[in-house]
Amino acid sequence: MIKRRRVPKEEIEKEWIILSFMIMNNRVLSNVYKRYKTKEFKTKYFSEYFRPIARWLFRHFSIYKKAPKDAIQNIYEQRKNSLGGKQKIIEEYLSRLAEEYVLFKERSIDPEYIIKDVIADFIRERQVNDLMEKANEQIKLSQFDEVENILSSYRKVTIEEEDEELGTLIPLTTKDVDEYYDHNPTEDIVYKFNGDLNYLAGNLEKSWLVAVSGTEKSGKSYFLQEIAFDAAMYQRKKVLIINLELSKKLVRNRLQRRISCTSNKRGTGRKLYPIFDCQNNQTGKCKVEECKNPYPLYNKDNESVEFQNRRDWEICTKCRYEQTRRNVAITKRFLPAIWYNSIRLKEVSKIRVRKALKENEMQGLKNLRVKCFPRYSVSFDDTTDYIYNYIEKKKWKPDIIVYDYLDILAREQGLEGRFDIDEKWKKASRLSSELDVLVLTADQANKIARENRSLTQMSTTENKGKDSHLDVRIAINKTPKELDLGLMRISVLFHRHEEFTPEREVMVTQRLATADPILDSTMWYRKRDYYPVNASIF
Numbered sequence: 001m002i003k004r005r006r007v008p009k010e011e012i013e014k015e016w017i018i019l020s021f022m023i024m025n026n027r028v029l030s031n032v033y034k035r036y037k038t039k040e041f042k043t044k045y046f047s048e049y050f051r052p053i054a055r056w057l058f059r060h061f062s063i064y065k066k067a068p069k070d071a072i073q074n075i076y077e078q079r080k081n082s083l084g085g086k087q088k089i090i091e092e093y094l095s096r097l098a099e100e101y102v103l104f105k106e107r108s109i110d111p112e113y114i115i116k117d118v119i120a121d122f123i124r125e126r127q128v129n130d131l132m133e134k135a136n137e138q139i140k141l142s143q144f145d146e147v148e149n150i151l152s153s154y155r156k157v158t159i160e161e162e163d164e165e166l167g168t169l170i171p172l173t174t175k176d177v178d179e180y181y182d183h184n185p186t187e188d189i190v191y192k193f194n195g196d197l198n199y200l201a202g203n204l205e206k207s208w209l210v211a212v213s214g215t216e217k218s219g220k221s222y223f224l225q226e227i228a229f230d231a232a233m234y235q236r237k238k239v240l241i242i243n244l245e246l247s248k249k250l251v252r253n254r255l256q257r258r259i260s261c262t263s264n265k266r267g268t269g270r271k272l273y274p275i276f277d278c279q280n281n282q283t284g285k286c287k288v289e290e291c292k293n294p295y296p297l298y299n300k301d302n303e304s305v306e307f308q309n310r311r312d313w314e315i316c317t318k319c320r321y322e323q324t325r326r327n328v329a330i331t332k333r334f335l336p337a338i339w340y341n342s343i344r345l346k347e348v349s350k351i352r353v354r355k356a357l358k359e360n361e362m363q364g365l366k367n368l369r370v371k372c373f374p375r376y377s378v379s380f381d382d383t384t385d386y387i388y389n390y391i392e393k394k395k396w397k398p399d400i401i402v403y404d405y406l407d408i409l410a411r412e413q414g415l416e417g418r419f420d421i422d423e424k425w426k427k428a429s430r431l432s433s434e435l436d437v438l439v440l441t442a443d444q445a446n447k448i449a450r451e452n453r454s455l456t457q458m459s460t461t462e463n464k465g466k467d468s469h470l471d472v473r474i475a476i477n478k479t480p481k482e483l484d485l486g487l488m489r490i491s492v493l494f495h496r497h498e499e500f501t502p503e504r505e506v507m508v509t510q511r512l513a514t515a516d517p518i519l520d521s522t523m524w525y526r527k528r529d530y531y532p533v534n535a536s537i538f
Helices: 009-024 026-037 051-064 067-084 084-106 113-140 144-152 173-183 194-199 221-233 249-260 279-283 350-360 380-394 417-434 446-450 465-466 480-485
Strands: 189-191 210-213 240-243 270-280 336-347 368-372 399-406 436-446 472-477 489-496 505-511 518-526
Touching: 009 051, 009 067, 009 084, 009 113, 009 270, 026 113, 026 144, 026 480, 051 067, 051 368, 051 380, 051 472, 113 144, 144 336, 173 436, 189 221, 194 417, 194 489, 194 518, 210 221, 210 417, 221 240, 221 249, 221 368, 221 399, 221 436, 221 518, 240 380, 249 350, 249 368, 270 505, 270 518, 279 336, 336 505, 336 518, 368 380, 380 417, 399 417, 417 436, 417 465, 480 489, 489 518
Parallel strands: 210 436, 210 472, 240 368, 240 399, 399 436
Antiparallel strands: 270 336, 472 489, 489 505, 505 518
8 A cells, every 4th residue: 555644635636647647748748847947846846755756757858858658667667776765655656647647538637727727726835835834934933024025935826838939039039139138147157267277268157067187196086176165165156076986084084184274194294385486587587577586596498496495586476467468578577487385284183174164164164065976886867866856855956066977977777888978978968957057077088198298189088979068178287297296287178168279278286285286377388398496295
């Protein structure tokens, strides 16, 4: 027997009718899906055991644009392992739903009646109940202003099935132009890089799929973590990380070191980290600022300087942000070069982390969430089930979802090799559109890329089909010398929405001891691996 779990019988009957028609009737599912996308209809309106079925139907319609009908059984077989203790009850529900639809057809129930009466009344009832519950909570607290705000937020349920144009754009009309420009474009931006990285890559927007490419151990996970950390803490975006690469222990350790500016025990003590200087300052050729140092850092191009011998060196970046100097004589503008600074690092500890949390309590500490799965243990569909369940249970919808990374998800059912990988990336692209979020992931470069100074469009991946699903591909470039000096170069290899030049690079300084992979960034014009300073960051 199926237990009703305290849900009134008349409410359950409405749900039987609606779900039955959603499974079997294209027109009904199309209508409910449209209401779902406009947030008028929510899966929480169904009782507990119907919610997974509703999510399956919405996802199926987003792909195939039709009701699943008999294919609902195949969907159930694919998803049943993620249902836990609900599996048996939902299986019984699906059997009865098919029988119910046959009975409804025999009674000649018109889909028009389901759309305009049953569904509309069902939504009204759920919306009003939700509002009343919230209002009653505020009444108990004597917060009557809040009660008025809650009651005034009620939106009238739409009765019409769809607009006259069936959602089709007529772009060169006054109405459509007004609608386009009435929309604030900044609402679509979910992440802004700092420094010259923003000049290189631009802003990242909702519904985009962005990949960060690099060779093994080049810092892809660090780079993704920094975007997540910066977006959550300082740009106040909600970020969810799906981590298949690192354990919970390592994720916690990196984030704790990042926020407290501390190191693991091995990295404590006096350490060096890279900073930017001006080449004209280092060679003594600057014609703008009076030299702060008694003599140049070096005189010959191939000369190397030991940091310990010139610890008193003073850097100069006066012209760095003066745009008017970009086209003046080379001796009168900022030419980026590398120098170093030192810092005494303390070991990460509970006391130091809690102190850092206290100092940053006004920032977005609770905007970052992380879910760790073992490698190859879950499929993409399993992760999306988790995401939708978390959104529904916690009433917390992310602006950014980070997958670290897609290729180490479990194999898609019935697919192997490149077809399997292609399917994962397709689903990631679809998820970004379905939830209207920015999806970020890492991507392993191929073997040839290990021998190159910088990644190219031909060396980023074994599967070229990935680029057809991407909006932006960012590359991490490092030579062995740059790795030793705490540097990396970033380039944009692909951008669907902006102009880009793969040869253009931004130099980024790092301090990985404190889990900070992006200290500063500036455009880098040199195309050689010569750095006139000898310094060990370890």
